[in-house]
Amino acid sequence: MTDSPAPAAALERIRSVALALPETSEKLSHGHPTFFVADKQFAQFRDDHHGDGLTVVCVKTGGSDEQAMLIEANPDFYGLPAYLGPSGWVSLDLTGDDLDWSLVEDRIARSWELAAPRRLLEAGGR
Template sequence: MTKSLDRVRQAALELPETEERLSHGQATFFVAGKQFAQFRDNHHSDGKTVVCVRTSSLDEQAMLLESHPETYSKPAYLHHAGWISVNLTGEAVDWGHVADRIAESWELAAPRRLLEAGGR
């Protein structure tokens, strides 16, 4: 778990004006006060290690769930808002892809001034 959290933390905290806080007992990442990623390990005894991130829409969420069910799942409490969980277990985790999903989620939460300044 620590290795996965360390990698999520590294990807999230390299983004501009990002901070980490505990939210509901989980390591959660914010930009300008808006949540964009949350690390979960065995959340409510679900046996999963994931990072939850925003998607651009419920349509994108549905497409990801359908096309890559081994990678993506619906996160408890957040899926109604279009969030997705990215699986962080196993040898086949593509950490570059995980970092990209975290960065895309940051872009969806970041204020316009950061995006206009060049974003990430």
């Protein structure tokens, strides 16, 4: 990760959203802050991953159809993340002055729902 304040602030915002969801935890996975529910990954923060110059959060989608639709609808915001893309994940670009944090927060929560065990969803989820 770079030391610039923008990625650090984005990580803190992602962290506060992810860890506010039921039974979540954070640990490093492949050098990136990664968020889990019941030992299943649901979000990963990446800054300059393999020198790509991007600051993103990667989240699960409902599958390849949803993934393709999101990327096609807004390719400047959604991307295909390295390693996670083949499993139906998308990356959300966290740069730009007009970033819609409500959308980012909703996508993180949706990803949590896709990874959370049934017992959490039946108990009312988020």
